[in-house]
Amino acid sequence: MRKNRRHEDELREVKITRNYLKHPQGSVLIEVGDTKVICTAALEAKVPPFLRNSGKGWLTAEYAMLPMATQERNQRESVRGHIGGRTHEIQRLIGRSLRAVTDLDSLGENTVYIDCDVIQADGGTRTASITGSFVALVDLFRKMKEKGICETMPIRDYVSAVSVGVVDGQLLLDLEYEEDSRADVDMNVVMTGAGEFIEVQGTAERVPFGRDRLTAMVELAGRGIRKLTEVQREILGGQI
Amino acid sequence: MRKNRRHEDELREVKITRNYLKHPQGSVLIEVGDTKVICTAALEAKVPPFLRNSGKGWLTAEYAMLPMATQERNQRESVRGHIGGRTHEIQRLIGRSLRAVTDLDSLGENTVYIDCDVIQADGGTRTASITGSFVALVDLFRKMKEKGICETMPIRDYVSAVSVGVVDGQLLLDLEYEEDSRADVDMNVVMTGAGEFIEVQGTAERVPFGRDRLTAMVELAGRGIRKLTEVQREILGGQI
């Protein structure tokens, strides 16, 4: 049995608070068990050089952790003077995942900035960031539509993310930190509301895995995603 | 009349939530009006080079803002690759203020890390950081005492901070952002529970000020500090 009597194929409790901050157009606090991330979405009227004069927009994401979000204090990347490999990897993943459901062509020459700041970490911070940012993004787009900046919502589908892993030979959904640190295999899956894959990243941390294991993990992730999509749909109160 | 019918000599509503995070020994969310800061206190068993083999401890502070804590998105200092002048100035102030009431000699060769992360900014983030961090620090020290790391509480007095300013010729206590940006004079005052000064920083933003103005500002700050000390005393539930 997992902590809090959780089943192997059960998500931790997911709670999304919309309009968490005063300034950004879209902002949520997402809590997945003890993992807590503030996700914001904001628009700036500029695009990176490769899109200038293209009429198209862009979406980019940044990710960081508070120093005391983890058990051991982690040094600020501003103090170290550069962004580390793990941070780069995560923020690139968040950006790709949200761009995959966004209609960049209809954004105009604007850039959406997604900021994911982990307040408290207990495993699954990158997947929670994706799931939460999607809600902040929809809120931003709704405001843009209200103000007439875009005519239709520039979004094609829901997107959310979840981890699966193999711990002590058992397939588990949505790993918390203590499970993650003991996992033999660790996989992050990003999927659309329609149930298609945007990203599959599976890593054998200790023991290589076979084709069947891969299939089972992907299937379990799919079940988690369906529940996360429901949570998003409910909190957003109707059609995106 | 100020926003929310606030009087000239009235603080904004102050709310301090203790044990806000799971991992650090001391952690609070302090809300002063719309300004929200997470303050944490954590101990590490090391000291800076100049204290090695001295038997004494140290306390240091770091300060940062979420990119969307402000109206305009502010670039992460990790992305810029270095910490800016304003951040340096603020975190040095926080550190000095808390060291002034801490008995560093009885800490042993340990360093207290204070982290102040501004979630939402509406003026007075540095003074809220000091007021909130003090509570987190006491919580850390109480845990250290419980565990027998120190015999007595290594703290000598309360410390809190508040801003005063001159806006349109009027003396105001605890400026919010909109007031601060119009102020002719801006002063931050850090005081102990006993009503003595730890730091006085007054700046003529537009118009130099005379001796009487200085006296009046310092007096008004003192009244604000007395109320903040009460808030701290109440939330800490008895003797520090």
Place this chain on the structure above:
Amino acid sequence: MRKNRRHEDELREVKITRNYLKHPQGSVLIEVGDTKVICTAALEAKVPPFLRNSGKGWLTAEYAMLPMATQERNQRESVRGHIGGRTHEIQRLIGRSLRAVTDLDSLGENTVYIDCDVIQADGGTRTASITGSFVALVDLFRKMKEKGICETMPIRDYVSAVSVGVVDGQLLLDLEYEEDSRADVDMNVVMTGAGEFIEVQGTAERVPFGRDRLTAMVELAGRGIRKLTEVQREILGGQI
């Protein structure tokens, strides 16, 4: 038909030159079509802090491109002053892949440095880096065994990597640059000689993909890996 009359499920020509450089204990030039990477393996008698006094070893990888390896000159990361996100991502992948087949416990407190320097890029530089580095690593381990630094070869299995993708609706093995830049889905797969997965990274660049597509891609990658393992086995001339 693909360039050079290549079939959809056909690898580009793979050529591995051992002992390419004079100084490092293991060094190869791997050529996969027009992609050319120098891979070296070298031992240093030190470990990262988290392994000190553990008796265990470590393996780390670095990856870079010559400025003119690509069609457009890419700026040196030494000139930019930091390593970019893509580089971080790739060198972390190379390191994880090789560690997965290395017996770090029997290395002693030594670190293996893998360096992958792309001389010429035409798609698949990260997968070529993994496939080539494996050969350099075996050469290093053979020299270590000869010199009695380790008693048995600290390696458990072969490892190699290949890309698969969906271009114009067609499933293709081992994408070259021109194909990669048009791909709807792009997947990198790292597998052992025993046919198990070490890493699966699939990304929908444009169009989300379904379960069947995932299965087909993974299966096609497996066929590529089997051929790469044969190439490695042959060039290494017998048992690893």
Place this chain on the structure above:
Amino acid sequence: MRKNRRHEDELREVKITRNYLKHPQGSVLIEVGDTKVICTAALEAKVPPFLRNSGKGWLTAEYAMLPMATQERNQRESVRGHIGGRTHEIQRLIGRSLRAVTDLDSLGENTVYIDCDVIQADGGTRTASITGSFVALVDLFRKMKEKGICETMPIRDYVSAVSVGVVDGQLLLDLEYEEDSRADVDMNVVMTGAGEFIEVQGTAERVPFGRDRLTAMVELAGRGIRKLTEVQREILGGQI
């Protein structure tokens, strides 16, 4: 008695040499006891982004120390790769102090660069920098007026700065290094020729201080400032 039979309320000898360097339009060497600072003022025909197309000018200051200005060699900030907190704090103070008496609106879209380089340090380098830079600034403005770049002198009043402190319970004016390092309270005061405050920064280094102490320190600083203003007036030979 203080060193060199100095009284408690007595400044060290102040010597200002104008036109100390050949290239900049304004340049002085200021010597306050053994503290020696080269201060220069130069004009560049550009403004920071927030002032473009505003018709207004700007003034900014930079501060540094020679490595051997202090007793122990201090590492160059160019070698460390970034500017430290103390430097940031000081150069922001110098900039604010001079801007407070400068008519930025009548500068046109030009920026004044103030550079303060400490050749030898013996306490009070930041206050000497302000006092000396003022003279360099007036020299620059006089040349600008001669050349017809501005019609009237864009300066409103004198500005100078001095430190006061409490050492062994005694109130002292203009601390030298040895006194400063033993001070319980340390205050820097920046005032105009008219005797009004631009900046008051008091810090309890060891012992919090009361209202009376604050009043006495501010009063003593005022007396020091009056003498510094006289020195400036004399060296500048007449009306600013």
Place this chain on the structure above:
Amino acid sequence: MRKNRRHEDELREVKITRNYLKHPQGSVLIEVGDTKVICTAALEAKVPPFLRNSGKGWLTAEYAMLPMATQERNQRESVRGHIGGRTHEIQRLIGRSLRAVTDLDSLGENTVYIDCDVIQADGGTRTASITGSFVALVDLFRKMKEKGICETMPIRDYVSAVSVGVVDGQLLLDLEYEEDSRADVDMNVVMTGAGEFIEVQGTAERVPFGRDRLTAMVELAGRGIRKLTEVQREILGGQI
């Protein structure tokens, strides 16, 4: 006798492979004994700020080593976060040497990027870089002329470089690493095909040297240069 029965006034074997890489317009692999450098020349349609709107072009050079080019692994400058003094010195020398024979005025507002990447180092990497880059540069200029970007070849003469040194009291031409590390005097000479000097850099590593020694070194270098010019002429197959 030197290694490989080389005479004191004899160059190591020099081999230049043209069109070594696929993408850049000019690219060679130069091998001087065991020293191997990839040199490329590429054109970009921009110039540094000081040449904008001048109608003139520029040539700049960058130099780097693979980490395992040397016996001991040398840390990547991208990882260190900055370019070291030795690299700066070498790439400035390469740039100056090639600019001295290039007609920058007839390049238009274009910049030639020379990249020298040392694959394997055995002494004389900077001189090999100059000798090799010259060939890559001519190949670039020939392509520019073919495409009509310039009417005549913007080059005035050949340029190549060689080292001489004093080892154990003997004057030696073209030092390899082992000799270089024992040399009392070390000199790098850059000359034109016409036999005139572009750069002479002689350093007494251990023992100061007299006028006669200087004359003899310069004379010996001249003989080496004549042979290198022949090698360049032959590989370029006719008139530059």
Place this chain on the structure above:
Amino acid sequence: MRKNRRHEDELREVKITRNYLKHPQGSVLIEVGDTKVICTAALEAKVPPFLRNSGKGWLTAEYAMLPMATQERNQRESVRGHIGGRTHEIQRLIGRSLRAVTDLDSLGENTVYIDCDVIQADGGTRTASITGSFVALVDLFRKMKEKGICETMPIRDYVSAVSVGVVDGQLLLDLEYEEDSRADVDMNVVMTGAGEFIEVQGTAERVPFGRDRLTAMVELAGRGIRKLTEVQREILGGQI
């Protein structure tokens, strides 16, 4: 005729002020015409890693310019965040030149720090730095000998440096800035008191130069060095 009726083979006036600063053991202000450099020498009880436990010492040099030392303000390297190529080149030259006459073996495990800070630049800052630092170094060594840190003076000979150049076809000694900027050939020569070379660096800025020119330049430099050695001897008042 040159400025100030100077002859072609005439040095500018050289003035060296010893004990220019209070803190360092050796410090001079050297003035060569309008070029002014503060040179200091200081000892620290540590050596770089490659000399630990060798019993030998080291000497290293740093060089910088004040922002307003030049006609156009040059940006601080601390603000740029790194040291530029020119600075690297110069400080390496200064270090090599002084090490060549220093007996590092008898220094013990100590490092001499030479700091050269250009207060005002008018050509020849690197050569003035070498000539001035030598005097500061002797003063440091004399103090070390007095204190018994070393038994004999760890110095073997005088060292000084001078520039020569070809301007409008004429050979000139000791170029000032205006001449240097028009020079076709520019050479810096470092020599010992015994008249032997430590460093010869000649660069054809515009026009390659022949063997005779080289000989003439070197001869003229030698004459300049003899005079500089006399100046050093006189100011040092007797035997080094």
